[in-house]
Amino acid sequence: MPSKKALVRRPSPRLADGLVTHIEREKVDIGLAGEQWEAYVEALRAHGWETIEVEPADDCPDSVFVEDTVVMFRNVALITRPGAESRRAETAGVEEAVARLGCSVNWIWEPGTLDGGDVLKVGDTVYVGRGGRTNAAGVQQLRAAFEPLGARVVAVPVSRVLHLKSAVTALPDGTVIGHIPKIDRPSLFPGFLSVPEESGAHVVLLGGSTLLMAASAPKTAELLTDLGHTVVTVDISEFEKLEGCVTCLSVRLRELYA
Numbered sequence: 570m571p572s573k574k575a576l577v578r579r580p581s582p583r584l585a586d587g588l589v590t591h592i593e594r595e596k597v598d599i600g601l602a603g604e605q606w607e608a609y610v611e612a613l614r615a616h617g618w619e620t621i622e623v624e625p626a627d628d629c630p631d632s633v634f635v636e637d638t639v640v641m642f643r644n645v646a647l648i649t650r651p652g653a654e655s656r657r658a659e660t661a662g663v664e665e666a667v668a669r670l671g672c673s674v675n676w677i678w679e680p681g682t683l684d685g686g687d688v689l690k691v692g693d694t695v696y697v698g699r700g701g702r703t704n705a706a707g708v709q710q711l712r713a714a715f716e717p718l719g720a721r722v723v724a725v726p727v728s729r730v731l732h733l734k735s736a737v738t739a740l741p742d743g744t745v746i747g748h749i750p751k752i753d754r755p756s757l758f759p760g761f762l763s764v765p766e767e768s769g770a771h772v773v774l775l776g777g778s779t780l781l782m783a784a785s786a787p788k789t790a791e792l793l794t795d796l797g798h799t800v801v802t803v804d805i806s807e808f809e810k811l812e813g814c815v816t817c818l819s820v821r822l823r824e825l826y827a
């Protein structure tokens with residue numbers, strides 16, 4: 570039976586100092602962020618996910634965005650080397666957490682850089698965004714780690730947003746969804762559905778046809794509901810101010826070998 574475990578990481582008290590690259594900095598309400606994080610974790614739990622808290626990294630403002638620090642393929646955890654130097658200290662605690670879960674651990678090495686937010690898995694196809702955070706060496710190392718396990722790694726350019734998954738994610742049937750103005754090459758994705766809002770491009774697959782989405786994309790929620798999906802929404806406004814989205818607040822572990 571597939572495991573439904575998800576890694577999450579409590580926000581740092583320094584969250585408000587998190588990086589912003591493609592948007593204007595706005596004041597983050599740290600108290601509200603904490604409440605929104607609890608509600609996000611509760612939404613995962615309510616849909617059958619066992620959440621595992623990675624040791625907090627209070628000195629790392631962006632540590633709540635745990636998805637960027639590790640990429641899973643089957644039972645292999647590829648610990649990243651984040652493109653932003655200020656985020657590199659985040660990986661140690663995550664490495665410990667995945668090792669404890671029995672994952673086989675592999676690493677991105679210098680000069681490679683790669684953020685988990687740049688990796689979108691659709692079945693055995695692994696799309697990797699080559700952009701501001703992930704470099705060519707990082708893409709090569711991802712290929713070397715996952716292609717021998719049966720992955721087909723497809724590199725795609727990303728220039729308009731922080732990460733590939735800021736622009737596109739995928740529905741349970743494999744359809745890639747995205748907001749066209751934010752995508753460099755929509756034609757690279759077979760089975761593409763355009764959505765009306767930028768944050769509508771971000772879905773977490775909770776199981777079956779249930780999707781977790783940000784409350785900031787009501788038109789897309791309506792569109793996806795009309796296509797027969799069940800949409801669960803959470804308000805993540807404080808994380809969106811730091812270019813975070815629903816995907817980056819957890820790492821879903823579906824194929825643990827245990």
Ligand SMILES: NC(=O)NCCC[C@H](N)C(=O)O
Pocket residue numbers: 587588589590631634636637653656685686687731732734735811812813814816817
């Ligand atoms: N995967 C993601 O979408 N991560 C969001 C990271 C946001 C953080 N402020 C950063 O710039 O690294």
